[in-house]
Amino acid sequence: MPILIIAIVAMLIQQTIATTAKLGMPAMFPTVAADLGIDPKVVLGYTWSYAAVAILVMAGCGGALRRWGALRTSQIGCLAMAIGLAAAALLAQPWLALPPLILGIFLNSAGSTVATPASSQILAKYAPPKWAPLVFSIKQTGVPAGLAISGMVLAPIAASLGWRPALLGLACVCILIAVALQPLREEFDADRDPTARPKFSDFPITIRQVLNAPEMRSLAMAAFCFVGMQSIFMGFSVTYLHEALGYTVEEAGPLFGAAALIAVPARILWGWVGSTLIKPKMLLACLAAMMAISTITMGFFRTGWEDWQIFGVMGLISLSVLSWHGVLLSEAARLAQPGEAGRMTGGVLAFGSAGQVFYPMLFGLGLASGSYIVGYALIAIPALFMALVLIASPATTQSSNT
Secondary structure, eight states: OHHHHHHHHHHHHHHHHHHHHHHHHHHTHHHHHHHHTOOGGGHHHHHHHHHHHHHHHHHHTHHHHHHHOHHHHHHHHHHHHHHHHHHHHHHOBTTBOHHHHHHHHHHHHHHHHTHHHHHHHHHHHHSOGGGHHHHHHHHHTHHHHHHHHIIIIIHHHHHHTOHHHHHHHHHHHHHHHHHHTGGGHHHHTTTOOTTOOOOTTHHHHHHHHHHHSHHHHHHHHHHHHHHHHHHHHHHHHHHHHHHHHOOOHHHHHHHHHHHHHTHHHHHHHHHHHHHHTSOHHHHHHHHHHHHHHHHHHHTTOOTTSOHHHHHHHHHHHHHHTTTOHHHHHHHHHHHSOTTOHHHHHHHHHHHHHHHHHHHHHHHHHHHHTTOHHHHHHHHHHHHHHHHHHHHHSOOOOOOOOO
């Protein structure tokens, strides 16, 4: 049991910093846009570019996990995030903003994306099968924690001290965490295979195996839908409150961050429910319906709404759109062959990254109509369909060593 606790704590910290690095730029984007002289809505392009890189990394990281081990891969990811954040902070200038931002997006995406499959590989070795949904959910609370930090800490720092110091400070934290993880490597990477070689074929092989397994395929479809919705909520909410409702960045960031914090206990709650009361797949179907209804409601925000009303709707979105991860990941790990949990969860989440590519375009199409209602409805309705798919998908009993 102590090694399980160590694994959960270490991977929780790793997941938190990966999410903070991922969402730091979108949270402070109004400040960045004002400094660089670009349209704040360009943040949707950031989300799209980030996800395009993540698709390749998620489905192609299996070889790296086998050769270097999940812990070493996490450390490499932390260093990549640090370099990407520093490049964006030091090199992006009003007269030359795009190249350094693209470099920052590439390195930040590659570094933060490996966090989930790497941590899934580690936890799959130590989590008891019955409690896997809860264990994975506890680790995944690092995502809303990182989201809250980006909104409640980074956005105000960027507004008061500047976005460049905020990114450089975050880069330093990434380096510190990479160093702090080193003592755990001997234990967590004991199953690595130094003779393995990462190959370009890892990507199509993983994708094909996910699609050929019916229940794994339904999880991949859910990831596509859920991550796509999540990307809009995480990447556009501060800008939405600022642009459409007249909130300042200092007001919108903390309000958004406080709503996101609800997902921390919610993930643990859903992990416990999925371990004890409801089958994980049925729980995911219920969450899909909840996220559809609450997301549609967000499109109806108006300047006359009170803070508590906006917070209430965003809180429901946090309960669903930001809280399903541990349940879905534990299911993917359960269905994977022993020792393949990291690769297969990465394959499922590659479809989630594809959702991050598609949903900003879908959402942008809705915004082009001149209505936020249309935009939010377009990204919410597929979740209702997904609820039916999850209920109807065939059940299997195959289990890995999770």
